[in-house]
Amino acid sequence: MTKRSWLGAFLDRNGLALGLYILFAVSFWLLFLIILPQLAMIDFSLRHDLPAAQQGGPLDVWTFENYRHFIFGLPGNPDGWNRLDVGVFGRTIVAAAFVTILNFAICYPVAYYLAQVAQGRQARVMAVALVVPYWVNEILRAFAFRIIFGATGVINSTLQALGIIDLPIDFIRADIALYAGLGYAYVLLMVFPLYNAIESLDRNQIEAARDLGAPWWRIHTRIVLPFAKPGITSGCTMVFMLAAGALAAPQILGGPSNLWFTQLIYGQFFESVNWPRGAAYAIILLVACTLLVLLVMRLFKVRLGEIGK
Amino acid sequence: MAGGVSVELDQLLVQFDKFVAVRDANVRIEPGEFFSFLGPSGCGKTTILRTISGFLEPTAGSVRIDGKDMAYIGPNKRPTALIFQNLALFPLMTVWENIAFSLEMKGVAVADRRKRADELLALIALDGQGDKYVHELSGGQKQRVAIARALCAEPSVLLLDEPLSALDLKLRQHMRTELRAIQRRVGLTFIYITHDQGEALTMSDHVAVMREGVIEQIGDGRSIYDDPATAFVASFVGENNALPGRVAEVRDGMALVDTTVGRLRARIATAARDQLRVGAEAIVFIRPEALDLDTAGASDETTIHATVIGEEFEGPNLHLQLRHESGTELRASLVNKGRTGTASIGSSLAAAFDPMKAVALPSGALSAEE
Ligand SMILES: Nc1ncnc2c1ncn2[C@@H]1O[C@H](COP(=O)(O)OP(=O)(O)OP(=O)(O)O)[C@@H](O)[C@H]1O
Ligand SMILES: [Mg+2]
Numbered sequence: 001m002t003k004r005s006w007l008g009a010f011l012d013r014n015g016l017a018l019g020l021y022i023l024f025a026v027s028f029w030l031l032f033l034i035i036l037p038q039l040a041m042i043d044f045s046l047r048h049d050l051p052a053a054q055q056g057g058p059l060d061v062w063t064f065e066n067y068r069h070f071i072f073g074l075p076g077n078p079d080g081w082n083r084l085d086v087g088v089f090g091r092t093i094v095a096a097a098f099v100t101i102l103n104f105a106i107c108y109p110v111a112y113y114l115a116q117v118a119q120g121r122q123a124r125v126m127a128v129a130l131v132v133p134y135w136v137n138e139i140l141r142a143f144a145f146r147i148i149f150g151a152t153g154v155i156n157s158t159l160q161a162l163g164i165i166d167l168p169i170d171f172i173r174a175d176i177a178l179y180a181g182l183g184y185a186y187v188l189l190m191v192f193p194l195y196n197a198i199e200s201l202d203r204n205q206i207e208a209a210r211d212l213g214a215p216w217w218r219i220h221t222r223i224v225l226p227f228a229k230p231g232i233t234s235g236c237t238m239v240f241m242l243a244a245g246a247l248a249a250p251q252i253l254g255g256p257s258n259l260w261f262t263q264l265i266y267g268q269f270f271e272s273v274n275w276p277r278g279a280a281y282a283i284i285l286l287v288a289c290t291l292l293v294l295l296v297m298r299l300f301k302v303r304l305g306e307i308g309k
Numbered sequence: 310m311a312g313g314v315s316v317e318l319d320q321l322l323v324q325f326d327k328f329v330a331v332r333d334a335n336v337r338i339e340p341g342e343f344f345s346f347l348g349p350s351g352c353g354k355t356t357i358l359r360t361i362s363g364f365l366e367p368t369a370g371s372v373r374i375d376g377k378d379m380a381y382i383g384p385n386k387r388p389t390a391l392i393f394q395n396l397a398l399f400p401l402m403t404v405w406e407n408i409a410f411s412l413e414m415k416g417v418a419v420a421d422r423r424k425r426a427d428e429l430l431a432l433i434a435l436d437g438q439g440d441k442y443v444h445e446l447s448g449g450q451k452q453r454v455a456i457a458r459a460l461c462a463e464p465s466v467l468l469l470d471e472p473l474s475a476l477d478l479k480l481r482q483h484m485r486t487e488l489r490a491i492q493r494r495v496g497l498t499f500i501y502i503t504h505d506q507g508e509a510l511t512m513s514d515h516v517a518v519m520r521e522g523v524i525e526q527i528g529d530g531r532s533i534y535d536d537p538a539t540a541f542v543a544s545f546v547g548e549n550n551a552l553p554g555r556v557a558e559v560r561d562g563m564a565l566v567d568t569t570v571g572r573l574r575a576r577i578a579t580a581a582r583d584q585l586r587v588g589a590e591a592i593v594f595i596r597p598e599a600l601d602l603d604t605a606g607a608s609d610e611t612t613i614h615a616t617v618i619g620e621e622f623e624g625p626n627l628h629l630q631l632r633h634e635s636g637t638e639l640r641a642s643l644v645n646k647g648r649t650g651t652a653s654i655g656s657s658l659a660a661a662f663d664p665m666k667a668v669a670l671p672s673g674a675l676s677a678e679e
Contacts, residue, residue, distance in 0.1 A: 204397035207364060212411040212462050213385045222413075226401050 045280035066280030085264060085281075092261035093288065095175070096244035099182045103190045103239050104232065106183065111194035112224065116203065134188060142181055142252040149177035149253075178253040182243050189242065190235040197231025198224060230306040237293050244289050261285055313341035313498035314375035314388065314465040316361060321370035323356050330356040332522045334370070338500060338515075343492055345501045347509040348519030349545065349676065354502040355394070356522075358468050361500065362391045374466060390464035392472045396455040398443045404454055405430070405439030411462035429457040432491075449480045456491065466498045473508065485512055506546045510534065518542045520674070526580070536668070538580035543594040543668060545676035550600075550639045552593045553672055556585055564669040565610060566593050569635040574610040575667035590672040597628065599666040600641035602652065607661035614659050615639060617652050627652075631660065 011019040046062045054060065070089075073082035114126055133141075148154050149171035156168040171177045201224060209219045225232070250260030265285070268278030297304070321334040331353040338344045346354045359365045361372055363384035372379045379387060390411075399407050406413070408429050409422035417425075423439075430439055433453035443451060452472060459467055469488075473481045489512050492499045503509050509516045510530040517527045518541075526538035537543035544551055554568030564577050564585055575593045577585050585591055604612055618638070619630035624645065629652055631639045641660055643652075652658060 202395070202397060204393045204395060205399060207384070208391070208393060208397040208399075209410070211362060211364075211384045211389075211391045212458070213414040214410075215385065215414075218414060222410075223399065 041279045041283060044276050044278075045283050047276045049274045049276050066277045067284070069277060070281060070284055088259045088264055089261050089284070089288075091258065092244060092285075093292065095179070095260075096182075096240055096289075099179055099186075099243045100236050100240040102179065103183045103186055104236060107187060107190040107194055107235070108232075111191050112198055112220075114191070115195050115198035116201070116206065130188060130191060138185065138248055139252070141185065142249050145177055145181040145184070145253055146172070149180070172253065173255040173257070175255050175258055178250060178255070178258075181249045181253045182246060185246070185249060186239040186242055189238045193231040193235035193238070194228060195231075197228035201227045229300065229302055233297060233300070233302045233306070236296075240293065241289055244285065312465070312496050315340050315373075316344075316466055316498060316500065317373040317376075318357070318361075319371045319373065321357070321360065321372065322368045323353070323360055323365060324368040330522050331360070334524050336517060336524065336527060338498060341496050341498055342514045343489065343499045343501065343512055345503060345509040345513040345516045346519060347503055347506055347516050347546070349504055352519040353522040354504070354519060355470055357519075358391065358470050358500065358502055361466070362389045362468050363387045388465040389468055390459035390462045390466075391468045392455050392459050392470065394470045394472070394474065396451055396472070398451060398455055398458070400443055402443075403439065404435070404441050404443065404446070407443065407454060408439075408457045408461050410458060425461060426457075429461055432460075432494075433457045448476050449484060452476065452484055453487075456488070460491075460495065460497075464497065466500060467492075469499065469501045471502050471504070474503075474505075481508075488512065510546070518546065520545075535666075536579050537594070537670065538578065540592050540594075540670045540673040540675055543578075543592075543670060548597050548640060548642075550595045550597065551675060552595065552637065552639075554591060554593065556587050556589045556591050556669070559585055559587055563664060564591065566591050566669055568593055569637045570613050570615075570633040570639075572610055573613075573667065574608070574664040575669040576665050577669045581670050584671050585669060591669050592672050592675075593667055593669050595639075595662050595667045597640040597642040598644075599662045600639070600643075600660040601662065602641075602643065602658060602660060604659045604661040607659075611664050611667075612659050612661045613639065614657065616657050617654050620652065620654060631658075 010023075013019075014022060045066055046064070048059065048061070048063055048065060050057075050060055069082065070085055071082055073079070073085070110126075110130075114123055118126055136144075150156070151168040151170065153171075155171070156165075159165045160168065205223055205227075206219055209223050210216075214222065245262055246260065247262045247266060250263055254260055254263070261281070262285070265278050265281045268274045268281060272278075316336075316338040318334045318336040321331060322329065323331040334357065336344075346357060348354055356365065360367055361374075363379065363382060363386075366381070374388060384391075399410065402410070405423060405426035409417075409426040412422045412425060426439055427436075430436055433456060435450060435453060435457075438446070438450070443454065446454065455472065456467075472488075473484050476484060485508060488499075501509070501512065510533070513530065515527060515529055516533050517524045518533060519525065520539075520541045526533060526542045528536075528538075533542060533546055537546065540551070543549050552566075552568040552570060552573065554566040554573070556564050557567050557572060558565040559577070562577055562582070564575055566573050566575060573593050575595075600613075613631075613633060615631035615633045617629055618632045621628040621630075622645075627643045627645055629641045629643065631641060633639065639660070
């Protein structure tokens with residue numbers, strides 16, 4: 001089909017006014033809110049950090065210096081590579097992946113129960129119970145976690161009262177508070193795609209498998225999980241991307257010695273006021289996360305189109 | 310392959326909260342039998358099947374398979390295999406993986422699974438189609454794959470929940486013959502559910518007719534059709550003219566009933582022998598094919614005078630719509646023997662019947678489809 005006839009058909013189907021509005025809104029969204037800002041970021045990331053007076057001057061040329069800095073650090077660095085930044089980057093990716101897996105492990109049973117087991121009122125109550133905590137804003141929730149996991153928090157005092165531990169555990173330094181906070185922050189983003197996928201699975205499939213001798217865990221590995229794969233992918237992708245890009249939770253809950261990569265980016269922008277380097281780091285995070293997600297999708301044989309299902 | 314075993318339901322009661330879906334079911338199904346549950350939508354057929362296969366626990370009473378009580382034995386531990394109303398084939402697996410699923414669960418090696426699946430594919434005449442996906446098959450082929458998948462689990466009892474209801478008429482008739490043939494070949498006990506009475510009568514050794522959770526009659530096709538136990542069975546199975554009235558006389562297993570079309574003589578149904586007393590409300594059932602225009606030898610009590618108000622010519626049969634002067638309407642089916650002109654619309658005629666073929670039953674609920 002040619003472009004023109006596609007456009008014509010689209011306008012016919014939606015009417016001229018609505019059709020034009022949709023076209024305008026979508027192109028505005030894509031162009032001004034996604035493509036142009038990203039292009040500007042790429043442009044930034046390829047420039048030197050110059051004082052305002054020299055911008056546009058003879059020194060203002062494109063360079064890969066900021067990317068080079070991420071890998072090798074300052075010139076004359078004794079390590080030969082940027083141990084600090086690459087280290088933070090690696091830990092952030094691994095931690096985000098860990099948060100994603102943890103989140104999936106927590107949310108899958110909930111989504112399965114909600115989609116296939118709970119009925120009527122029970123299901124509605126559960127859905128509301130899942131949503132309501134999110135009326136509390138993210139910052140407040142993070143602080144609440146800090147209090148719960150603090151040295152004199154509920155968890156430590158309970159464990160101490162029960163005589164399980166003598167001295168309070170430093171959950172903050174061990175990053176346990178951070179993982180819990182991040183995991184909790186994205187529960188909904190995981191539950192609902194999973195719920196959607198599992199909900200459309202015909203109950204008879206589960207019963208047929210059971211009737212044919214499948215124990216409960218085989219029903220999950222052989223029937224439910226393969227069927228829910230698109231939902232799993234979209235849930236995990238969202239949680240991973242958002243966890244890797246989270247700022248507030250690491251800021252509040254992160255241990256003093258463990259930085260999240262976004263905190264480095266934030267620092268470049270607002271503390272060092274080195275926008276080009278901040279932009280380069282942000283783009284490194286974006287590209288790395290995207291590549292990783294695509295790689296994992298290939299590994300699990302999920303196509304991009306399926307996620308939208 | 311394991312042979313068939315017996316299945317017994319003993320005072321079975323199944324309740325959903327307050328709602329009683331199946332009440333006091335007592336059934337004995339012999340090993341290797343083709344047994345059908347027949348009844349209108351919502352009468353509890355699926356509930357019975359799910360109780361036999363273990364997806365539901367009886368509220369009271371018991372299910373015994375091969376003499377063993379099945380209480381709290383899960384569906385994966387029972388010697389039954391269920392074929393679902395919508396088949397429930399696994400869409401993400403190939404045909405052969407579907408068929409061999411039960412072997413996979415038993416931990417059988419891939420090569421052996423494949424071999425067994427290929428044998429079963431031959432049995433259902435789908436040789437060489439094992440690597441297709443389910444959505445690439447036709448309705449009838451899917452049907453057969455579902456049967457093969459169930460057979461692969463080597464059940465002793467195969468439970469089928471209206472497996473043919475989604476097929477078109479032609480294919481359905483073909484699959485009926487095929488199912489019956491497979492059943493004879495493998496010798497399993499088949500428990501079959503349907504709301505299609507033709508299906509139940511043609512395929513089954515015995516049929517249980519259900520209404521609102523209660524089994525009204527169990528018998529072979531002939532006794533259900535010719536000697537119904539209740540007014541509901543008489544009206545649900547096959548076409549029937551129902552003529553309500555009051556019993557005027559009972560003698561030698563025959564009853565005289567005063568109906569709107571006059572006093573009629575009819576045989577009292579076996580199950581109603583002790584129930585029909587003089588003065589009781591009763592219904593005389595006369596099948597359309599029991600009515601004949603040849604009135605020779607008929608008495609007043611076996612003749613109905615009526616006007617022809619409609620006719621349907623069907624080739625071998627001629628169906629007449631008749632109306633008695635009281636307003637009661639009747640249907641008569643005449644075998645086409647080349648006689649024409651005896652029954653034109655508007656003409657009056659006398660229709661006679663053999664009183665042994667008319668059945669008198671105590672009045673009761675009729676089938677809503679009537
Ligand atoms: N899980 C359930 N909870 C409550 N009521 C139920 C449940 N399952 C079935 N019922 C009720 O039990 C009755 C019998 O249902 P069942 O599914 O056995 O009917 P059926 O004879 O198989 O009908 P159909 O021919 O339409 O499949 C129905 O009135 C139905 O509403
Ligand atoms: Mg049913």
